[in-house]
Amino acid sequence: xxxxxxxxxxxxxxxxxxxxxxxxxxxxxxxxxxxxxxxxxxxxxxxxxxxxxxxxxxxxxxxxxxxxxxxxxxxxxxxxxxxxxxxxxxxxxxxxxxxxxxxxxxxxxxxxxxxxxxxxxxxxxxxxxxxxxxxxxxxxxxxxxxxxxxxxxxxxxxxxxxxxxxxxxxxxxxxxxxxxxxxxxxxxxxxxxxxxxxxxxxxxxxxxxxxxxxxxxxxxxxxxxxxxxxxxxxxxxxxxxxxxxxxxxxxxxxxxxxxxxxxxxxxxxxxxxxxxxxxx
Amino acid sequence: xxxxxxxxxxxxxxxxxxxxxxxxxxxxxxxxxxxxxxxxxxxxxxxxxxxxxxxxxxxxxxxxxxxxxxxxxxxxxxxxxxxxxxxxxxxxxxxxxxxxxxxxxxxxxxxxxxxxxx
Numbered sequence: 466x467x468x469x470x471x472x473x474x475x476x477x478x479x480x481x482x483x484x485x486x487x488x489x490x491x492x493x494x495x496x497x498x499x500x501x502x503x504x505x506x507x508x509x510x511x512x513x514x515x516x517x518x519x520x521x522x523x524x525x526x527x528x529x530x531x532x533x534x535x536x537x538x539x540x541x542x543x544x545x546x547x548x549x550x551x552x553x554x555x556x557x558x559x560x561x562x563x564x565x566x567x568x569x570x571x572x573x574x575x576x577x578x579x580x581x582x583x584x585x586x587x588x589x590x591x592x593x594x595x596x597x598x599x600x601x602x603x604x605x606x607x608x609x610x611x612x613x614x615x616x617x618x619x620x621x622x623x624x625x626x627x628x629x630x631x632x633x634x635x636x637x638x639x640x641x642x643x644x645x646x647x648x649x650x651x652x653x654x655x656x657x658x659x660x661x662x663x664x665x666x667x668x669x670x671x672x673x674x675x676x677x678x679x680x681x682x683x684x685x686x687x688x689x690x691x692x693x694x695x696x697x698x699x700x701x702x703x704x705x706x707x708x709x710x711x712x713x714x715x716x717x718x719x720x721x722x723x724x725x726x727x728x729x730x731x732x733x734x735x736x737x738x739x740x741x742x743x744x745x
Numbered sequence: 746x747x748x749x750x751x752x753x754x755x756x757x758x759x760x761x762x763x764x765x766x767x768x769x770x771x772x773x774x775x776x777x778x779x780x781x782x783x784x785x786x787x788x789x790x791x792x793x794x795x796x797x798x799x800x801x802x803x804x805x806x807x808x809x810x811x812x813x814x815x816x817x818x819x820x821x822x823x824x825x826x827x828x829x830x831x832x833x834x835x836x837x838x839x840x841x842x843x844x845x846x847x848x849x850x851x852x853x854x855x856x857x858x859x860x861x862x863x
Contacts, residue, residue: 468780518817525765525823532758535751539831543846550850554857562863669761669824670850674857676821680794681860687794687813688779691772694820698769 472692474505479519479696486523486697487704488711489720492640492668493697494520495579498572499727503734507689509565514679515690516638517672519697524640524669526702531662538663541617541655546667548628549641550674556635557678569735572637576728579643583721615656623653627667635675640668753834760827768820775813782809825854 482496494516501512531537560568617623626648630641642664649660679685711717726740733740794814795803803811832847 472776472780518820521820521824522765522769525761525820529758529762532754532761535754537754539750539753539757540835540840540843540846543828543831543843543850546850547846547853550853550857554853554861557857558861558863670828670854673821673824674854677854677858678861680821681858681862683794685794685817687772687810687817688776691769691776691813691817694817695769695773698765 468688472688475689475692476696478505479693479698480700481696482519482693483523483697483700483702484704484708485700485720487701488708489583489717490710491579492520492642493523493701494634494637494639495576495724496727497693497697498638499576499731501689501693502569503727503730507686508684509568510560510679510682510684511686511689513560513636513638514676514685515693517634517676517679518685518690519694520634520638520640520672521669521676522694522698523701524665524672526698527705528662528666528669531665534662536658536662537666538613538655538659539666541649542663542667542670544620545623545627545645545649545663546670548624549631549634549645549667549671552628552631553635553671553674554678556632556637557675558635559632560636561678561682561684566735566737568636569731571633573728573730573732573735575633575637575639575643576724576731580721580724580728582643583717583724586717615659616654618654619652623648626652631671631674634668634671635678638675640664641671642668753831756830756834757827760830761823764823764826765820768816768818768823770816771819772813772816775809775811775816778809779813825851828854 478500479493479497482493482500485491485496486493497516497519498509498512501507501515502509507515528537532539627641627645630644630648633639633644634641642661645664645667646657646660649655649663650657653660655663676685711720730740795808795811800811800814800818804815828847828851832844832851835841835843835847
């Protein structure tokens with residue numbers, strides 16, 4: 466494959482991953498790693514490091530917007546990053562020691578969890594979400610002056626959950642927002658919008674910690690990483706600016722099924738099995 | 746949230762936006778220049794980065810790989826730069842607990858960058 470075709474192929478992969486991630490409210494990592502491993506047959510560490518670098522790019526773009534809206538709680542992010550960055554470095558180091566098969570299976574399980582979370586959001590929790598979102602909208606996130614307009618509770622549990630998210634980020638090349646946001650919102654009582662914005666800032670810092678572990682091990686393919694990162698940045702920026710976030714029940718169900726199927730393929734790759742459609 | 750926080754938010758937003766943009770543009774330029782090199786071929790394995798000690802020299806020669814690598818490094822150093830800016834802002838406000846958190850996070854990141862191995 467000539468250089469330009471290669472750059473274009475990885476750019477397109479990043480573009481699609483970034484756009485899908487923005488439309489579904491997920492990080493691009495859950496799409497990038499399966500695409501690079503199952504479709505392009507790149508080694509797992511190269512896919513994970515490319516994904517981490519792409520996550521840094523999207524986090525910077527999204528965080529800049531959230532910071533302009535003053536939704537990000539920077540001091541909370543820095544405190545939680547104490548466990549998250551340490552977790553990401555530990556995850557990156559552990560990933561270099563354990564079998565890639567196990568990492569494929571773990572990634573598949575994370576995809577199942579993500580698909581399940583999406584299904585819950587359209588099924589059982591729909592009514593809860595509607596009733597709580599009315600109250601949620603009234604909860605102040607930004608104060609005109611003085612201290613924070615909300616109280617933060619259960620720090621130890623929050624630090625433990627975000628530390629786990631960091632570890633999974635370093636091992637698998639995901640942002641970990643799927644764990645951080647519920648931990649901040651449900652456990653630490655932080656308003657959802659502030660939790661989302663704070664998580665967006667945090668995933669970039671966490672991904673940097675993990676990315677350098679792979680960089681130092683020589684597991685970063687510079688061309689793949691640069692092409693995917695640029696594609697994800699453009700895809701996420703365009704999708705969040707010009708397209709509506711998907712709330713349609715049928716589309717969310719469809720994407721959840723797709724995620725579940727990709728998860729099956731990742732688990733299959735861990736067992737050296739090939740399912741039809743991907744990874745042939 | 747104090748007025749100082751609003752200023753810090755705006756500053757952090759700018760650091761993140763412009764740092765990531767500069768890094769991505771440099772990385773893209775390096776990638777294109779690399780693809781334009783005669784006989785350029787991309788091995789299926791890893792395209793190795795220059796050691797940090799040799800990067801500046803390669804950059805001065807206009808080496809496309811060094812340009813690409815510098816772009817990615819700028820991108821990766823952007824979030825730590827934002828934390829540094831936040832730490833500076835907290836120092837001015839004498840919010841020492843937040844300064845301590847920022848410094849420890851930067852130290853953990855430095856540990857990750859240092860080539861730590863198990």
